Every structure is written in structure tokens, then in C-alpha cells.
Amino acid sequence: VSPSILEALTLSTAMKCAPPDGCSLLLRVQASLVLHESLRGLEACSMNLDTQETQCQSVRVSRASRRRQVGWQLQVHFDCFEVSVAQTLYVTLRTVPHFCGVQLDQQYHVEAGKFSYWADRSRKVILVQVPEVPGAPDYYVRLCLKWFTCNDVGVPVRVTMNRMSRTVSLPYSQELPCLCLEGWFATPDAVRMQACPFEDETEALWDAIRYHPGDRALSWEPACPVRGHVSLCWRPGPGALCHNLEHSGRPAHGRVQYPLVDTQPRLCLKFSTSRGSWVRCPFQEGHFQVPPISRCTCVTKGRRGRLPAAQGPGPRPSPQPQVTSLTSQWPLW
Incomplete structure (x- = not known):
């Protein structure tokens, strides 16, 4: 079986809210493939790189579909995997039965929305809107000067989940190209999201x-x-x-x-x-x-x-x- 029968693996994050149970983050897994007569199904597995915990799901392709639609392109949607903010996942897509070398892999980092910001140049402040994610941990935001690493400019601001306003005001002195914003969830080894408002100035x-x-x-x-x-x-x-x-x-x-x-x-x-x-x-x-x-x-x-x-008359050089x-x-x- 040619490895090209698996064409694409697409991952995305979704939010599921079911009152009164609250909201949860989900990973959507979609696959695109070319149907082959030997293919009985697909299996998708998600492994948390921090804990090595693995979840797998499989989708069966009926015998009638294999006979009538050989060579056709097929879109497969798996049930969602439950995930958490700031997790790093390794997702594998394989055929059932598994054929040697026929596999797609992708690493995915779960982000629950990025912060937004607006620079008020007249007041020399940057207003940062922290993402609102039900059930997520607290959130840090700071200004920093980006050299080899990003060095603090002022003290990082911690935004708690019970805070009424999720907008933070960060003052600055100069509009420098290396003046950047960083935001991250208050979890160990959280990936930091970064934006530099004046990078072209x-x-x-x-x-x-x-x-x-x-x-x-x-x-x-x-x-x-x-x-x-x-x-x-x-x-x-x-x-x-x-x-x-x-x-x-x-x-x-x-x-x-x-x-x-x-x-x-x-x-x-x-x-x-x-x-x-x-x-x-x-x-x-x-x-x-x-x-x-x-x-x-x-x-x-x-x-x-x-x-x-100067020599002689005339204007001085x-x-x-x-x-x-x-x-x-x-x-x-």
C-alpha cells in the first residue's frame, strides 16, 4: 500500500460548554485519505508529551464502501479528545490494519486563544486583553526587551480568573522595535505567546x-x-x-x-x-x-x-x- 493514501492530518482546538457541568477544551482530529480495497479503517492516537498518557480512537470503513469507492477521496472526522490548556500533544494517524510506512505524525500545542492588545501612544501605555477561558489557570502578562532572551520591563502582572476586568494596562517609556508583550498561563513550563507592537519602528x-x-x-x-x-x-x-x-x-x-x-x-x-x-x-x-x-x-x-x-575675495568656503x-x-x- 502506498504511503500517499494518507493525504492530510488536521488538528484544531474547540470549546464544549454543557451547563451545569461547565466548559472543557477538546482536540478535533480530521483526516483525508484515498480509499484502498485493503483498508478497513483508521486509528488516531494522541499522546501527552509531559505525562506520556495516550488516548486512541478508531473509525471503521465498511466493506461495501471499500468495494464501491476504491480510489475516491474520503474525509474522516474522529470524536474529540479531551485536552487541557498548554498541553503539548503528539498525534499519530495510522491505517487499520497498519501497513509499514503508512503513517502521519504531527505535534500540537494546545492554546486557548491569544491575548489581544492596543497601543495608546498618547498615554504611552499598552492595553492587553487577556483571553477568557472557563476553567483555565491564572494568566501572566508582561513587557520585556527582546535580545537573546526577553528581559523584564517592570513587574509581570498576574490576572486571576475571578478578576472583574481582564484588561491590563502596561506603561512604557519608548516605542522600541524590541519592546514586546509576553503572555502565558500560570502552569509549569507554559509556552509563552509573544507580540512586539513596534517591531517595524x-x-x-x-x-x-x-x-x-x-x-x-x-x-x-x-x-x-x-x-x-x-x-x-x-x-x-x-x-x-x-x-x-x-x-x-x-x-x-x-x-x-x-x-x-x-x-x-x-x-x-x-x-x-x-x-x-x-x-x-x-x-x-x-x-x-x-x-x-x-x-x-x-x-x-x-x-x-x-x-x-579662504584666498582672495568671494564667499567663504x-x-x-x-x-x-x-x-x-x-x-x-
Whole structure:
């Protein structure tokens, strides 16, 4: 018998409510197959991977159907299996009698609905609607910053089943792409459902610029994982193209620092990723106090000075930075 006679195994969760007994979660099992003259029936088994407990059901195919409908596609619906929230099941579909290699397997995690949410940007809060499942355990929800793991932002909120309102308000400070919601049932080893409301928004990342006047160090450290590059650039005027300074490129994997940088208003940081480029000019945008400086200063390690004055009449040329090979010695921390 060809393994292709078993075409599909479909699993889904349903809720059965029968007052006054209450509600229960059920696993629906459906199969699609091509009828074969040797096939007498189908068997579906569900094993709980945590307890190894197994439940099986079988469906018989009549002899008359096998004779008249050989080669036809047949849809089989099994009786529902009783399951619990957060269970992980391994479901097997086999023929009766069992033919070697003719089997379908599928792993399934029982979820009783996902939380829904809405971001109120004016109040800087995220409103989370916790799923309501009769008989389910309590539910946790939290905000976290997603790096290799998701680190807490604030304290997780526990929603009990007898709570009047199932809406939780979680305040946040910045709309970061790695700011995520996590929700899970209060059961051991519960699988956590996750959503990141601002995952396509990176604007706030480029504002994390610091300047240390003592050692004249300009630094940037991302609040979220970023793939791209950072470089110093020189913008001749408002709205003009910002020209990269040679040897200033750094990977944007972590903290980037440039020592011995003067506070030139036209000196900027350029961030480049697969989604585009962004320019921030911290000394022009008023993020830091800018002391009086020369008409043009260098941004190289160990050098600093004026450019030669313009020769002859006419407008002064736009000041440009003097960059030497010393810039290649700027470290990355």
C-alpha cells in the first residue's frame, strides 16, 4: 500500500460548554485519505508529551464502501479528545490494519486563544486583553526587551480568573522595535505567546547618543539588537547629503564610541541598515551644550586645528573636516 493514501492530518482546538457541568477544551482530529480495497479503517492516537498518557480512537470503513469507492477521496472526522490548556500533544494517524510506512505524525500545542492588545501612544501605555477561558489557570502578562532572551520591563502582572476586568494596562517609556508583550498561563513550563507592537519602528534607536565633554567622546549604544553600520559624516548645510568620513565606519552590534571629537554642528552620525539610512547631528540638534569652537576643527585622534582661510575675495568656503589615517585607530567598545 502506498504511503500517499494518507493525504492530510488536521488538528484544531474547540470549546464544549454543557451547563451545569461547565466548559472543557477538546482536540478535533480530521483526516483525508484515498480509499484502498485493503483498508478497513483508521486509528488516531494522541499522546501527552509531559505525562506520556495516550488516548486512541478508531473509525471503521465498511466493506461495501471499500468495494464501491476504491480510489475516491474520503474525509474522516474522529470524536474529540479531551485536552487541557498548554498541553503539548503528539498525534499519530495510522491505517487499520497498519501497513509499514503508512503513517502521519504531527505535534500540537494546545492554546486557548491569544491575548489581544492596543497601543495608546498618547498615554504611552499598552492595553492587553487577556483571553477568557472557563476553567483555565491564572494568566501572566508582561513587557520585556527582546535580545537573546526577553528581559523584564517592570513587574509581570498576574490576572486571576475571578478578576472583574481582564484588561491590563502596561506603561512604557519608548516605542522600541524590541519592546514586546509576553503572555502565558500560570502552569509549569507554559509556552509563552509573544507580540512586539513596534517591531517595524526604529526611529528611537538613533537618539541614544551620548557626549562626554571630559574626554570629548561621542558614543552610541542601541537599546535593541541592530544589524547595520554606524559612521561619522559631514553635512555641509541643512538638508544636504551627509558625506561619510573615511575610516569611521563601525558595525552597529553594540556600543560604538569615538574619542577626541569636537562639538562641530555639522558633524553627524549616520546609521545604515537594510531598511534605510538615518542621520543624527547631535551638536546641531541641541542635544548637548556646544562651547565656542574654532571655525573648523579636526575630528581625528591627536589632531585638532583650523583649516586655511579662504584666498582672495568671494564667499567663504564651507568648512570641511581634516581626516587623516589616525582615524583608523578609533576603538570600538
